[in-house]
Amino acid sequence: MTTQNTCSCSSSTLPEEVRRFAEDRVAQSRARSFLIPTLHKLQNAVGYLRDDHIEEIAELFGVTPNQVKGVASFYHFFSFEPKGACPISVCTGTACHVRGAADVLAKIMKLLKIEDGERTEDGLFSIGGARCVGMCALAPVVIIGEKVYGNVTPDQVEDMLKEHGFKGDET
Numbered sequence: 001m002t003t004q005n006t007c008s009c010s011s012s013t014l015p016e017e018v019r020r021f022a023e024d025r026v027a028q029s030r031a032r033s034f035l036i037p038t039l040h041k042l043q044n045a046v047g048y049l050r051d052d053h054i055e056e057i058a059e060l061f062g063v064t065p066n067q068v069k070g071v072a073s074f075y076h077f078f079s080f081e082p083k084g085a086c087p088i089s090v091c092t093g094t095a096c097h098v099r100g101a102a103d104v105l106a107k108i109m110k111l112l113k114i115e116d117g118e119r120t121e122d123g124l125f126s127i128g129g130a131r132c133v134g135m136c137a138l139a140p141v142v143i144i145g146e147k148v149y150g151n152v153t154p155d156q157v158e159d160m161l162k163e164h165g166f167k168g169d170e171t
């Protein structure tokens, strides 16, 4: 007869590959240097950093959830909210900023009725700022899903969103 050492009542909700990755790393020296790679794995697996996952990772690495959040919030890549099916990135780099990115972002937020960092109720869109995406000659740049839009003006935003399924009207 064989016995198993795993507990079937585990309440862990971390994706298995993330848990295994983290457990392997925390056994190594300078384990905390693997915190960010672990968060990358989690973000790739789940799409964002959920609070319960952050708590589990904090426990594994022997830090507090606030410390994990502090580290993650330093990097733009990490998100604490689920992204929409069509994530929208408005470049906030210098060239885009100078050429009106803030007005474009404001128009997108007004049309979708969400703030930067939020997701629409239907889960279709989410908005996140982005640092220079390397296409400054096209500033201001907006990326919706996989499509890049350059020289964007606020007047173009509604049609751009409609290409991706936006149906609402500006109120």
Ligand code: FES
Binding pocket: 091, 092, 093, 094, 095, 096, 097, 131, 132, 133, 134, 135, 136, 137, 139, 140, 141
């Ligand atoms: S600053 Fe926006 S693409 Fe470079």
